[in-house]
Structures are given as structure tokens and as C-alpha cells.
Amino acid sequence: MTYILGISAFYHDSAACILKDGNIIAAAQEERFTRIKHDPRYPYNAIEFVLKFANLKLREVDKIVFFEKPFLKFERLLETYVAFAPKGFVSFTKAMPLWIKEKLFQKNLLFNKLKSHDEKYKTDENIFFSDHHLSHAASAFFPSPFDEAVVLTADGVGEWATTTVAVGKDNNLEIKKEIHFPHSLGLLYSAFTYYLGFKVNSGEYKLMGLAPYGTPIYEGKIKKLIDIKDDGTFRLNQKYFNYATGLTMTSNKFNQLFGQNPRNPKNEKITQFHMDIAASIQKVTEEIMVKLAKAIRKEYGIKNLCLAGGVALNCVANGKILQEKIFENIWIQPAAGDAGGSLGAALALWYIEYGNTRKVNLNDDMNGSHLGNEFSQEEIEQELKNVGANFQILKYEDLIEKTSKLLSQEKAIGWFQGRMEFGPRALGNRSILGDPRSDKMQKNLNLKVKYRESFRPFAPSVLREDLPEWFDINVDSPYMLLVANINPNKTIEMTDDEKKLFGIDKLNIKKSQIPAVTHVDYSARIQTVTKKKNNRYYDLILKFKEKTGCPVIVNTSFNVRGEPIVNSPTDAFNCFMGTELDYLVIGDCILDKTKQNPDLKKDYTKEFELD
Amino acid sequence: MSFIKEFWEFLKVRKKYWLLPIIFVLVLFGGLIVLTQGSAVAPFIYTIF
Numbered sequence: 001m002t003y004i005l006g007i008s009a010f011y012h013d014s015a016a017c018i019l020k021d022g023n024i025i026a027a028a029q030e031e032r033f034t035r036i037k038h039d040p041r042y043p044y045n046a047i048e049f050v051l052k053f054a055n056l057k058l059r060e061v062d063k064i065v066f067f068e069k070p071f072l073k074f075e076r077l078l079e080t081y082v083a084f085a086p087k088g089f090v091s092f093t094k095a096m097p098l099w100i101k102e103k104l105f106q107k108n109l110l111f112n113k114l115k116s117h118d119e120k121y122k123t124d125e126n127i128f129f130s131d132h133h134l135s136h137a138a139s140a141f142f143p144s145p146f147d148e149a150v151v152l153t154a155d156g157v158g159e160w161a162t163t164t165v166a167v168g169k170d171n172n173l174e175i176k177k178e179i180h181f182p183h184s185l186g187l188l189y190s191a192f193t194y195y196l197g198f199k200v201n202s203g204e205y206k207l208m209g210l211a212p213y214g215t216p217i218y219e220g221k222i223k224k225l226i227d228i229k230d231d232g233t234f235r236l237n238q239k240y241f242n243y244a245t246g247l248t249m250t251s252n253k254f255n256q257l258f259g260q261n262p263r264n265p266k267n268e269k270i271t272q273f274h275m276d277i278a279a280s281i282q283k284v285t286e287e288i289m290v291k292l293a294k295a296i297r298k299e300y301g302i303k304n305l306c307l308a309g310g311v312a313l314n315c316v317a318n319g320k321i322l323q324e325k326i327f328e329n330i331w332i333q334p335a336a337g338d339a340g341g342s343l344g345a346a347l348a349l350w351y352i353e354y355g356n357t358r359k360v361n362l363n364d365d366m367n368g369s370h371l372g373n374e375f376s377q378e379e380i381e382q383e384l385k386n387v388g389a390n391f392q393i394l395k396y397e398d399l400i401e402k403t404s405k406l407l408s409q410e411k412a413i414g415w416f417q418g419r420m421e422f423g424p425r426a427l428g429n430r431s432i433l434g435d436p437r438s439d440k441m442q443k444n445l446n447l448k449v450k451y452r453e454s455f456r457p458f459a460p461s462v463l464r465e466d467l468p469e470w471f472d473i474n475v476d477s478p479y480m481l482l483v484a485n486i487n488p489n490k491t492i493e494m495t496d497d498e499k500k501l502f503g504i505d506k507l508n509i510k511k512s513q514i515p516a517v518t519h520v521d522y523s524a525r526i527q528t529v530t531k532k533k534n535n536r537y538y539d540l541i542l543k544f545k546e547k548t549g550c551p552v553i554v555n556t557s558f559n560v561r562g563e564p565i566v567n568s569p570t571d572a573f574n575c576f577m578g579t580e581l582d583y584l585v586i587g588d589c590i591l592d593k594t595k596q597n598p599d600l601k602k603d604y605t606k607e608f609e610l611d
Numbered sequence: 612m613s614f615i616k617e618f619w620e621f622l623k624v625r626k627k628y629w630l631l632p633i634i635f636v637l638v639l640f641g642g643l644i645v646l647t648q649g650s651a652v653a654p655f656i657y658t659i660f
Contacts, residue, residue: 071621078630100641105614 003056005047006346007110008067008135008338010103012038012201015339015422016046017371018054018061022350022358024143026053027371027422029339032567037611038202039564042113049373051117058118061126065349067341068132070106072159074099076181080244088245128353130345132158133309134166134175136336139344140308141168142351142358143365144331150302152292155309155337156186156201163233165296168306171351171358176300182244183236185288186310188226191241192281194249196274197263202611208316209456211282212521213503214275221257222284232292270455272503282316289317293326303328308344312336312481313424315525319483322473334369334479335423343422368533369427369479372420373567380587383569390596391589400536403585404543407553410438411582412449414558416572417536421565425480426557427527428461428537430565430572432581434516434554436460441516441554442507448580451605452561455504458554459525460517463541466551467528470514480527480555486512491522516554527555562608578604 004019009030017027026049031037033045051058077099081092102109111124130138136153151166151173162184166175193203196210227235238244240254248262255261263274293305305327307318313336322330333340350356375383384391394402406413413433421427432449434441436458446454459480468474473484491512498509512518531538545551558566560579566572569586576584576591577600584591622628 071618072625075625075627075630078633082633096637097641100637107617108614 002063002350003054003061004346004349005050005058005061005064006067006342006344007043007047007064008340008342008345009042010040010106011338012040013337013339014039014041014043014046015335015342016043016050017343017346017422018050018056019346019350020054022347022356024343024347024365024367024371026050027335027343028373028420029422029564031564032372032420035564035571037562037564037608042110044113044116047114047117058114058121063126063128063349064110064114065128065130065345066106066110067130067135067338067345069129069159070103072131074104076157076160080181084245091245091247094247128349130341130348131175132341133161133164133178134173134348134352135341135344136308136333137164137166137168137175137306137344138173138348138352139335139340140306140312140331140333141166141173142347143333143343143361144168144304144306145360145362145364146304146306146329146331147360148302149304149306149331150296150300151306151308152296152312153307153309154185154289154311156190157181157184162186163292163309165292167300167302171356173348173352179233182238182241183234185234185285187241187243187249188236189281189285189311189314191243191249191254192277195254195258195262196270196278197265197268199611200249204310204313206453206456207278208282208314209519210270210275210278211316212279212519212523213455213506214272214277214279216280216283217276218258218280219283222280224257225254226284228284228288228291230291231295232288232290234288270453270504275503285311285314286317286320289314290320290324290326293321293324297326305330306333307331308333308336308340310337315481316483316523318481319473319523322475322482322484330475330482331364332479332481333423334366334421334425334427334481336481337424339423363532366422366479367419369421369423369425370419370429370534371422374419375569375587377587377589380569380589384573384586384589384591387570387573388597388600389573389591391586391591393588394590396588399585399588399590400539400543402590403583404540404547406583407433407435407540407544408547410435410441412441412445412580414572414576414581414584414586415537415540416558416566416569416584416586418534420567423479424557425527426555426565427478427480428529428534428555430558430567431555432558433540434458434556435548436514436516436552436554437548437550438516439510444580445516445554445556450556450560451579455507457519457525458517458556459527460514460552461527461529461537461541461555463538463545463551464528464530466545467526470552471524471526473526476530477526477528478530478533480525483523483525485522486514486518486524490514491518514550514552517552560604560608562611574602575604578602578607
């Protein structure tokens with residue numbers, strides 16, 4: 001048996017995973033344990049979890065691999081400061097002490113931290129370092145259902161690379177070309193996230209959600225910032241940006257170009273201007289991704305595409321690549337951000353470095369991304385008793401029957417089952433569920449349950465076999481990473497008056513038979529559900545369909561704005577009592593809000609810093 | 612010591628010997644910061660108060 005521990009840490013989304021003879025046994029993000037969103041610290045709890053899950057002591061782990069190379073990153077920092085000097089001195093004085101004290105000696109730092117898991121762990125000779133984008137590419141290719149694929153990765157920045165193209169075949173994966181810092185699609189998108197007053201590294205989803213409310217009238221201006229070639233490669237004009245050497249994303253010149261300063265989220269509302277900016281940058285991002293995809297399809301002649309890196313979480317752009325039919329098949333790593341780097345680093349070591357044979361799994365190797373923590377029925381009952389919950393235990397059939405009935409009565413339900421998801425999406429194990437047919441569900445869930453902006457859309461979970469009847473695609477999308485349109489026969493035509501509405505006013509129009517999951521442009525971020533990948537969740541939606549004729553339900557992550565997705569039954573109970581969720585289903589237990597002790601209610605709105 | 616060896620290997624592979632003087636100065640000042648627990652210029656200034 002060979003065990004490999006993969007670690008990503010120290011920037012954002014720390015995570016750990018464990019491989020046993022190349023098979024992914026467990027993986028989890030640190031934020032779920034510490035309850036700090038995007039926690040960048042050493043993933044002590046995540047490592048403890050994966051070791052415990054694999055029933056291992058750290059000394060029994062054969063290899064430990066970190067997801068990137070600190071020396072290379074340091075080289076990039078130094079060269080950037082030299083290239084821009086004397087500009088960037090303030091940033092330099094802030095960054096260097098951190099590096100000289102700690103980050104440069106990361107092997108030593110890791111070794112010292114690792115010793116805290118097992119006092120008998122004695123040597124750092126089994127610690128290895130992967131490359132940031134190789135880790136991303138490996139996380140996309142090796143678990144994919146393809147024996148051969150071209151792999152496109154794009155994110156903010158790793159060591160030097162910001163975008164890479166790799167070719168994977170069997171157990172080999174080779175990076176063919178790279179675009180280097182400071183030219184970065186991820187950082188371009190983040191610059192606009194910052195400009196619109198959202199938090200960089202987490203507000204990108206909001207920008208994407210806001211885009212359909214606007215018109216891309218600033219596309220021409222954005223193209224002054226970026227020179228896009230026919231093959232999708234690009235260069236950013238650094239005069240407009242400040243991230244390479246400064247402490248903000250954009251420069252004054254950027255603000256002058258668009259005629260406004262960055263929005264201050266504390267006292268400035270989102271206006272049509274911001275929506276138009278969002279629409280414009282989203283359009284440019286899609287153009288680049290589609291051009292890149294077309295160019296690499298032509299160059300390598302391979303019919304399969306794998307995607308990873310933070311930009312691969314832009315499901316609208318992914319949907320466009322699919323729509324254009326550039327590749328026959330697309331597979332996207334569900335933990336496409338840096339958390340998935342831990343997984344990719346471990347897989348790269350197993351396959352590329354040690355040359356082990358790879359057996360392709362046609363259903364992919366991610367186990368539906370259900371790689372995290374799980375709790376037995378006894379553990380759930382014990383935890384619920386400890387927190388003073390009033391609950392009822394039901395037989396499986398009764399539980400499915402009752403939950404589907406409550407859903408059809410427009411109740412908002414917390415749904416906690418099986419193993420936690422790895423990656424940013426809740427896929428039916430740590431989810432909040434609702435009836436998509438309800439007119440008021442989107443607003444209610446946003447404002448009363450999730451405490452987030454009313455414009456943000458919700459995603460549908462749909463039975464795989466019913467997908468083509470409701471949406472205009474017919475491919476698997478188990479990880480909610482593809483956007484498609486609702487079929488015209490399910491939509492509701494807008495009246496002439498409604499067509500004249502602008503921006504957020506469009507939100508209140510009933511757009512389809514499933515308005516809660518229909519975005520203003522009739523699109524939806526789809527999760528397909530199969531019995532094989534998630535039996536319980538499938539049975540629930542099937543029962544809901546039997547009752548209502550609708551094979552779709554609303555699925556949003558089980559958390560409030562700014563909170564990491566719930567990890568334990570206690571987290572779930574706290575979230576349940578702090579929001580206006582009506583019911584909570586954990587394992588075979590069901591909790592009715594009206595039957596809980598009112599003293600246990602919490603003011604949850606101030607528990608987490610808003611993102 | 613293993614750090615210095617590894618870093619030297621890294622510079623060799625990357626052929627980035629010109630980074631060495633920068634790193635040398637940085638480590639020197641960094642070391643002074645750690646040793647004096649304060650400003651790196653402190654050891655070079657005559658304290659008059």
C-alpha cells in the first residue's frame with residue numbers, strides 16, 4: 001500500500017487529501033472545520049480528518065506533497081519588484097519580511113507543523129513540491145473519464161503561470177505552454193470584482209451572477225486593457241492595473257477609463273453601471289475562453305477537454321465552450337480552485353513521478369465529490385441531543401415522502417446527508433433545498449435564509465434523465481459547473497412592459513415554470529443527479545417529481561453569506577436555528593422549526609463577516 | 612544547511628544567479644530584523660535617546 005498526502009495552504013482555501021495506491025480516499029477544505037471562509041492557514045484539521053478517515057498515522061504516510069513551489073514563487077516576486085522598481089516599494093516592504101521569516105523556509109515550516117500530528121514523524125525527506133498549475137492540470141486530468149485529453153488551466157497566478165495548456169495521455173501529463181504573470185485572466189476578472197466592490201477571491205460569483213442584468217456596453221473599453229489574439233492568448237496593459245506592485249487591484253487610469261472610482265460596498269448601491277460592467281467583463285472572459293478552447297482543439301486534435309483553476313469555476317464561460325461544440329466531451333474538476341491543488345499534487349506524484357498505471361473510470365474518480373466528513377446515525381442523534389434539538393426519526397421511505405411533501409409546500413429545508421462535498425459547491429449532501437416552482441422562493445432564500453443579495457441566482461438539481469426535457473443541453477453536469485438555458489416550452493414570454501424593465505427590476509418577473517432557478521437571461525447553473533452518484537438525493541427528487549410533475553429542485557449550499565458550508569450536525573443545527581429555514585433533515589432525523597426550543601434561536605446575521 | 616543547498620540547486624536549475632546578491636542583502640537585513648526584533652537600520656544608527 002502506498003499512501004500520499006496532498007496539501008494546499010498559505011494563500012487561500014487550504015485543503016488536504018489522501019491517496020491510497022492512487023485512489024482518492026478523502027479530501028477536505030480547512031474552512032469547513034475552522035468555520036473561517038477560505039481559511040489560508042496550515043490545514044491542521046483537514047489533515048487530521050483525512051488521516052483519521054484512512055485510519056493512518058502520519059508516519060505511515062509514504063509521501064507528502066505540497067501543491068506549489070515556494071522558491072519559484074519567490075523568484076517571481078523578486079523579478080517583478082526589480083522589473084517595476086522603484087514602483088512597488090511599499091508592497092515590497094510588506095511582502096519581504098513575511099517571506100524572509102517564514103514562506104521561503106516552507107519545507108521547514110511544513111515539517112514542523114506536520115510533527116504536531118505525530119511525534120514519531122521524524123524526517124522531512126518524504127516532503128515534495130509540485131508546480132501550482134501542474135497540480136491544477138493533474139486534478140483535472142487524472143480523475144477525469146478520459147484516457148487522453150487536452151487540459152486548460154486558468155487562475156489568478158501560481159508561481160509564474162496564470163494560464164496553461166497541457167496534454168494528458170494515460171498516466172502522463174505534460175504542460176505544453178503557459179501565459180505568465182502579470183498577464184492573467186483570473187486577475188483581470190478579480191480586478192473587476194474589486195472594482196464592483198466585491199471581495200476579491202470570493203466575490204467573483206457575484207460578478208458572474210450580476211452580469212445577466214446588464215448590457216455589455218463596455219466591451220470596447222475593456223479591450224483597451226487587454227490585447228486578445230485570435231488564439232485566445234492575451235496581454236494586459238499594466239498601466240491600468242496595480243496588482244503587480246501595489247496594494248489595490250486597479251489603478252487611477254483604470255478608474256478614469258470607466259469614469260468612476262471602485263464602488264464602496266459600505267455606502268454605494270449597485271447601479272446599472274455596475275451591471276453593465278459585469279456583463280462586459282463576463283463577455284470578454286467568455287470570448288477568451290472560447291478562443292483558447294478553439295485554438296487548442298485545432299492544434300492538438302484531441303476531442304476531450306479538461307478544465308481546472310479558479311477561472312474554470314466560471315460556469316457561464318464553461319457553458320459557452322460546451323454550446324460552441326468545440327470539444328466532444330468536457331470534464332471540469334469540481335474543486336477547481338486552490339483546494340483541488342492538494343489533490344492534483346498528490347495525483348501528479350503518483351502518476352507522473354512514479355509512473356504508475358492509470359485505469360480510466362468512465363464515471364470519473366471523484367466519487368461525486370463526496371470526499372469529506374460523514375457521520376453515522378448514532379453520531380448524528382448524539383450531537384443533536386447535545387445541542388438540545390427536538391427531532392423525530394423516520395424510516396427511509398417515510399423520510400423521503402415527508403421531505404418531498406414539505407418541499408412541495410414551499411418549505412425551505414436544510415438537507416444534511418452522507419459525506420461532505422470537496423470543492424465550493426454543495427451537491428446534495430450539505431444543501432438547502434426549495435421548490436423551484438415557487439414565485440417567492442428566490443427572494444425568500446436570499447434574504448431570509450442566506451442573508452445575501454437579492455439578485456443572486458439559485459441552481460437547479462435535475463434528474464439526469466429529465467434534463468433534455470427542461471434544459472437545452474444533454475450532457476452530464478454532476479458538479480454544477482455548466483450553465484444552460486431553460487427550454488422555450490418551459491419559459492413564460494415577457495409582456496411588452498416587462499421587456500422594457502432594466503436591471504434588478506427584471507428580478508420580479510416570473511420567467512418560467514421554475515422561476516426560482518431561472519436567471520434573468522433564462523439560464524441556469526445545472527446539477528444533474530443520478531441514482532448511482534447520489535442515491536438518497538435522487539430518490540428525494542424523484543418523489544418530488546411524482547408529487548408535482550417537476551423533476552427539478554432548488555439546491556443551494558447549506559450556509560449563510562460569509563459562512564463556510566456546514567460540516568457537522570452541530571453546524572447544521574446552528575445554521576438552522578439562526579435562519580428562517582423551516583425544516584432540517586439530517587440522516588434519518590427530521591427537525592421542525594416550530595417544535596424547537598425558542599431559547600436556542602440565534603442572531604446568526606452577525607456571526608460571519610460578510611463576503 | 613539543507614535550505615542553502617536546496618536554494619543553490621534551485622538557482623542552478625533556473626540559471627538565476629543574478630538573484631543571489633538581492634537574496635543575500637535581503638537575508639542579511641532579514642536576519643538583523645529578527646535579531647534586533649525591530650528595524651533593520653537600528654544597529655547602524657547611534658542611539659541618542
